[in-house]
Amino acid sequence: MKRWDLIVIGTGLAGLTAARTAAEAGARVLVVGRGIGSLALFGNSIDVLGEVPPGVNLDAGVSDWIGTHPGHPYARTGWEGIAEALVAFQELFPSPYRFVAAGLTNSLVPTGTGTLRPTYLLPITMRAGAGLVAEETLVVGFRGFKDFQGDTVSLHLKCRGVNISLPRYGLEGLTALALARLMDEEPFRKSLGEAIRGQKAGEKRIGLPAILGLCDPAAVLEDLEGVIGARVFEIPMLPPSIPGLRIFNRFRERLIAKGATFLMGNPVTGVTVKGGRCEGIRVCNPPLETEYRAEQYILATGRFLGGGLWAEMDRIVEPVFHLPVSQPAGRGDWFRERFFQPEAHPIHAAGIATDRSLRPSGEGGAPLLTNVRVAGSILANHQSIEEHSREGIAIATGYRAAQEALKA
């Protein structure tokens, strides 16, 4: 039986980052995942810590913040760990489709409801949306594309908005994926650009739903800007996320080039643990169940949505290794009375506690499994939705977990 250096369970941003870090260091890596993961849902730009206001440097902001949140996953990496991991992430996306920041601070970018949200690294297709001026901006929606309501966006941004019919395809009920594939076709995007130019009334920036192609978004951007004669930016919208799929595809491409193996679509059905070490995992590919073995393992299965955590009626469990889950006392304490309130719902801080090396730990902090590390949103003591730290936690802890596994 083939033996791997590292098995990564989970194909979200944390698992992919861990797998890439190890594969690039020469490790033989197996990636096991049930599906594409949350990148396809929410992956747009790279949030690190939205609570640091724009204008404040992130290094100072995050370091201060770690001081008051000693249990947070960032406390395991420190700002240095985050910064190093982000640089590695940026290296994966060389010009022309790059991820860039506005200096060392957060930017505010528009969303599909016309609100602004803080984020750190932006793909170049979103850059012109940062710091937009309403009078100079036109938001364009497409008739029949219901997941991006251009009128809602323009009303809230107080800029002008138009809904246009797509040039060639008068299809009702278009999806983001279908539109992104159409945009990959040069004649389509050029005729779309002409239609938009016809609607322009002197605006210098044009906001579009985030569907500027799957294969070569930089070329789509360049063509549109050339034809329209204005800067163009993507606006994140309801899932699925095209920019997130680009990130997934890029990671997969690199991982395969580095000799990693992907095992997608089937769940991990069991693990073999002996003497505090994981000896193997079983993956069910009906009707077969196959065992895979490695020296080291990284668990990056996400939260409830990804299947990393599962809520029974009375308690939260971790279904792969049956690790103890740090959690509120009972179901009545999981959520607060109101949906919107300043503090996150207590359940969002639930997750797996670890030692400094990201190994799952029990009471007292001693590691429960010496060759398993935990990365990404499944970790305890963060509130990534409210903090706007989803991608930052995934990248920083995925990177760190791989480094720790390689060291071991």
Added chain:
Amino acid sequence: MDLQTDVLIIGGGATGAGIARDLALRGIPSILVERGDFTSGASGRNQGLLHSGGRYAVNDPEAARECISENRILRRIAPHCIEDTGGLFVSLPEDGAEYRATFIRACEVAGIETIPLSPRETLSLEPRLTPDTIGAVQVPDGAIDPFTLVVENARDAESRGARFFLHTEATGLLREGSRVTGATLRDRLTGQEFTIAAPWVVNATGAWANQILALAGLKIGIALSKGSMLITNTRLTERVINRCRPPASGDIIVPNDTVSILGTTSSRSDDLEQYEVTPDEVSLLVDELSRLIPSLRGERFTRAYAGVRPLVQVGETDDDRGISRGFALIDHEGRDGVKGLVTITGGKLMTYRLMAERTTDFICARMGLRVPCLTQAQRLPGAGLGHALQDRLLWLRRQTPASRGEILCDCELVPREAVDAILREGKVRELQDILHRTRLAKGTCQGGFCVYRLLGLLNEMRKAEGRGDSNRILRAFLEERWKGIRPVLWGISLKEEELIESIYKGLFNLNAAGNDGSAGGGE
């Protein structure tokens, strides 16, 4: 704006709409005012059960007879509001064959037809029932759509001259000495105030009866009983399932369109707006009903809700199920010396028509009119149409992707055209009105996706007005939705919750100060 009519009805539930229709059929003009939308109160917060009367047969034979009689009438006049599912009273070993025999005899006495079924027959009809069953009794239960029923009553009344004011609350009663002569009203959306003068005012506000009576310095004895229910993501059974035992908590499952409604609990409440379903109530319903359907724990639940039953107090009792579910028609002249005011309350959805008939009979008698009631025979205007679910499925089968147009709600397949048609009618005034009139937001995602799309449609309409309040509406919707889903958040529902929270709080940042309200994130 000041108006005049013969009868002013306060309350747009089944009873109020039923009275408006009954009056209209007898040629008497009326105006109905309702604080919210139709069925905002108990009429919209029940289990949607067309009772055969079986549930009351053993303990309350009079209620059972009322039910079976109204059951037959409703099947005749409102077939499009009813799905004739039939119902089973299922016995488990601990319920005993003896109670089953008592039940069958009691149904016979009340005139409810029964068919006893063996365990094998029972399971072949409803395979998800527990194999422990010792048999069932089939009765003519069914599922009823209260919203359509009320709207149909109102539509018919309107076509015969009645008028309706929704989102309008009574702020005071007009008085001339000991006589009530109308009411002062306020439009809750515009704030506009006006009066309606009428020689008769009917207080059909159900559990809220004392709020209206307080305007006249009056009070009646009403006990409030909160009942909680759960909705599953799929339809668990084809028939209404009752437990064949004395009525208790967690013993009914009613199929409703594509889902099932599980009920109910019963607890005293003194807060009319207290609709919160507690984790204990949820656990009680799941535990009890798991006895009937063992796979229930693994089901996906989409929502919990509660209604408040008004029970007219006849004496002191600890158990609300012991109080009669009967209704009370109160003439405040005889009781309190206040003329021109009657209160109709208590009762249940099943007897709304009978309650309307009695109220209208009373008013006619006082007016000196001798006009017979027609509502037991006169069919509702849409009675020739099919049942909504069958209609929708047939419609879908006839469509191609191009002909059905844009689908706003992917869970329940609500086409944009259906919403456009409602908007064209010009009667809806807020988001919840649209949600009431379609299946939008009733499916698996509970509006998580389609409400964003719906607001886009509203904004497209309102663009000329330059109104940018849609994020306030969106936040209010998500807050309202939260009340329903919070009690059922575990398992798959919790996954969905993480998705929705990640979208609206994470991606759209609606939790942030400045992103909570109107245009530009200002205000």
